Amino acid sequence: MDEKILSAHGLNLEEYKRIVELIGREPNEAELGIFGALWSEHCSYKSSKPFLKVFPTEAPWVLQGPGENAGVVEIDDKYAVAFKVESHNHPSYIEPFHGAATGVGGIIRDILSMGARPVCAFDSLRFGDPRNDGKRKNIKDAKPIAQGVVKGIGFYGNCIGVPTIGGETVFDEVYAGNPLVNAFCLGILEKDKMFRARATKIGQKMVMVGSATGRDGIHGATMASAEFSEETEDKRPNVQIGDPFFGKRLIECTLEVMQKGLIEGCQDFGAAGLAGSTSEFGSKSGMGVRVYLENVPLREEGMTPYEILLSESQERMLYAVDEDKVEEVIKIAKSYGLEAAEVGETTDTKRMEVFYKGEKIVDLPISAIVDDAPVYNRPRKEPQYLKETKSFNQNQLPEVDLKEAIKKVLSSPTIAKKDWIYRQYDQEVGINTVVKPGSDAAILRIKWAVKPEINSEKAVAVSSDGNGRWVYLNPYEGGKRVVAEAVRNVYVSGAKPLAITDCLN
Template sequence: MQDYALYGLTEEEYRRVLEELGREPNHVELGIIGALWSEHCSYKSSRNLLKVFPTKAPWVVQGPGENAGVVAFDEDVWIAFKVESHNHPSFIEPFHGAATGVGGIIRDILSMGARPIALMDSLRFGYPLDSRTKHIVRGVVKGISSYGNSIGVPTVGGETYFEECYKTNPLVNVFCLGIMPAGRMLRARGTKTGQRLILIGSATGRDGIHGAVMASGEFSDDAESKRVNIQIGDPYFGKKLVEAILELVERDLLVGLQDLGAAGLAGAASELASKSQMGVVLFLDKVPLREEGMTPFEIVLSESQERMLLVVEKEKVEDVLNLSKEYHLEAAQVGELTEDGIFRAYYGEQLVAELPVSLIVEKAPRYNRPRQQPEYLEKVWTFDQSKLPAVDLREALYKLLSSPNLCSKEWIYTQYDYQVGTNTVLKPGGDASILRIKWVVKPEVKSDKLLAITSEGNGRMLYLDPYEGAKYSVAEAFRNLACVGAKPLAITDCLNFGNPERPQIMWQLEMAVNGMAEACKFFGVPVVSGNVSLYNETVEENEARNVYPTPILMAVGRIDGKYVDHKFKEEGHLIFLIGDIRREFSVAGSEYLKVVHSQVAGKVPRVDLEKERKLHELLYRLINEGIVFSAHDVSLGGLMFTLLECLFGTPFGAEIKLYTEERLDFFFFSENPTLVVVSTDSDRADLLKDMVEQSGLDWMYLGKVTEEPKLVIKNVDEKVLEEDVRHLEEEWKLCLERVLSFTG
């Protein structure tokens, strides 16, 4: 009996393989099964839970099950998008782990026949005080910028958070969006037996072998030993591959195509055969190699980057190979589709693997793992904010300005070329990024509408209540779109969780999925693609550290009319808070509670989904009818940081006049949902109030924009804060760079 554990299999799984095959698998076969049955490829712990997501809508062209989701943007343009994780590789080798994450998600979009036009990233790191975390942060950001900038796809937005639970399990989630002419989409499948398989792109090396298995297990003290599992990317080669594939699509030379990612050629060929309901035969000696002496095992499971598997009619093979040479790409016919449902791999005359496709793909294990509510919740839910000592506003403000979660992320996004392609209308730093769709596939493919993208995922709120926290995150993602005037089309998600073999983690996952599903169904927004990343756990000295439950949501919307950004526009404009105002201002789960009072506790502020929807609809009207000139949602850092972000980057200040009996620290630092700060002028103020009231929501006059760059806050005519906005902005801008350069 072979050592099945080396291939990521349990004893029970190995015995199931023996039963299905009626024999012992050989070394190559066991490697293939281990990779395709890994959590990373098979979703064996999560697949049963994901069925609750809404996936259909009249505008959905392709839902989950392909390399990316596709929706109709308008009658002329379809858009493809997806988010993927590259978490474990980015801890072991930050630069290459992040860079190949970008390359992989670009090829996912390319495999649908779409031209990639935008990237976003969602990053989670430990608190950046120790040298290892700083090394990871710098390496990940440099890896993303290096690959994205070099391949010519702009990184137009994202988010970055720092929490100690991510110290040894950083989350690197990368999103890509592409466009195609309506009606021209490809899938990872063939249409008849005898169609040829061509491997195109880079030559195959030994990098990335066992990558899928590595990404499906917990970390321990020997994480460094897994460095050999990390792939190495080449963005310049990737650019040639993008242009070659798009020309092949334009010339109608392809039947289907599949990216080579996890499990390499074995994964691509078996998944393609499964979707085609066929078998496949591979000729491994035909695969272009860049290293001598590679074994069949290494060839079939290599995860070398910049490779794709094409399905081509026999009579078009030469045309494909000739075009590949024009782009200086490696290309070879390495197999064909067969009718018997068997995966076969030959090396010369030797048959090195013969497995039923159904065993590799469809019969991968499905687990209904035990769930149990974590014990810590009973303790954190007893939190009573009324017992917190009152804190001076200025003291709290300056403490929060030093938080890397609240400071400017310019140090990160200015390393990305977010303008390449000249499609970026609204740059990073706001509620959502906005793109125009002009010719990028062929001159006649364009749209007069704008595209909006945003990213959300508040792991701390989900730690406190994964069900309510998930609804909170979904609502915030759609609120971000509404703040720029966009209506959501669909979302893609990456579910980042700890070890699913721990019942508490499975409970978190199930509750989060159910919360996301409920909110998406309520808003009528489908989930069209996604990824699950489990085993984000590190065991050190017999103690396990799991990440917060962190589902990352990337929401895509369309702007049919006007849009606004979050910045105040003119001196004298009036500032209003609109939304769900008449409720307790809770600091549960807030950055204020964490930084100022050193607590992560409380019950997540519940979202009233009906009021949230009314707020979104109201914002669309206010923006399109020209009633408001800016809009910015209240989120991390509360109302105080919402106001500051509306001022930063402008020459203005603000005078805030309140008449409230609320504790001012709670009022300004609560992260309650369904609240937005808007600005208007005196001529439109009454109309704004009327429209808010007619929507069944509340408004509060906060003050006005001033010419002098000072933030002045008065409550019942008592001045409670006066600060120079320019000084606050300088502190806000320099915080992250200072923290990362600090050597003490």
């Protein structure tokens, strides 16, 4: 196999050999695309799994830990909150507005897929120092990236009706070539009505609802796992384009079919598109899936099976539906102006079989796609920079004029007021925001009028924290202090800390 082709799919030669061994033959183009997407760092966590496994994930109030689209914790006898944070870093460097906007859209759908009403968002942002703009070689200026990201977050959140009620922003030169754009969303639900990304029986239909499928976002997962170079602009077509008005309709449609008991499981379309959502459905259900690509609603002519499978077009969901309820689900989706089609079914084969106009173009064991990605224990040692950084003698540091030091600190973009950011966000849509941006933590009432009707006497406090400098100087102690800071911000607001979601990038 040509290594350039493998590289385009984010795979190396050893991984390709492993694929051939797992499936007993060489994969075709579509199958290679599936492996490239699902085995990417973005989807498989092949370098971070050994570390993520050590986190404590269980408590009496935890209803759902890692492994689903979001974590869920109960807040009283009747209600729960679902929440998650994830990054959209690389797309936001390439195309700041759309990269950030679709990051917000994606995290909202993760919360929605759990059966929760998305009620608030947070952002955690890192950019290069704008005072160095125009001085870097082959690296974009930080100021337009920051402006585009903030505008994209505001656009999507404001239009879809989910308030952005807090966050944090840091400017440091270390982020100049790789900004961090982390989006958080929290939703509320009745705790006995939680949904998961799985079917409940063989022969259940998979119904695709939302936007039509286009060519945007193909190779998005592998691009998100790659490093950038001077050819970054060539990756612009890999960035997805979002439509928050379509997203709002998708929220209301999904909550309606859930409330009426018409669907059994739900999975959003994220990284790897249809290939990712259907294979995850099969894996978590312990079943196989059969997919019919000619049934997928398209918005572009001449799309190939490869493109249909791996498109990361936004605002799409996959439902598991009993056969006798498919017609009603599609009717409801159409009433919201959404595309809807039956695109497949679950089987007892534990294989992913994909057909296009009668021809089988993919036939793979689901375990090979989802469970058998390599896990790397990368070699690690204390970095040289750390030894050099710690080698200074504090007594030999030059004296600093206190007034000048204070002026320098206060003039830093990181310390300066951030209201230019959060003024662009609707903080009160839904009228449940109690404490808005600018405090230690944001506070939100747990109430909603319809789909679902929720009327709790409780409120939820949320804080987002991170300190790259602490972690740079001492990763272990820095990590501890970041958790401690977030916990303090929550309890000084009068709340009891219940759980943490992290986005390590």
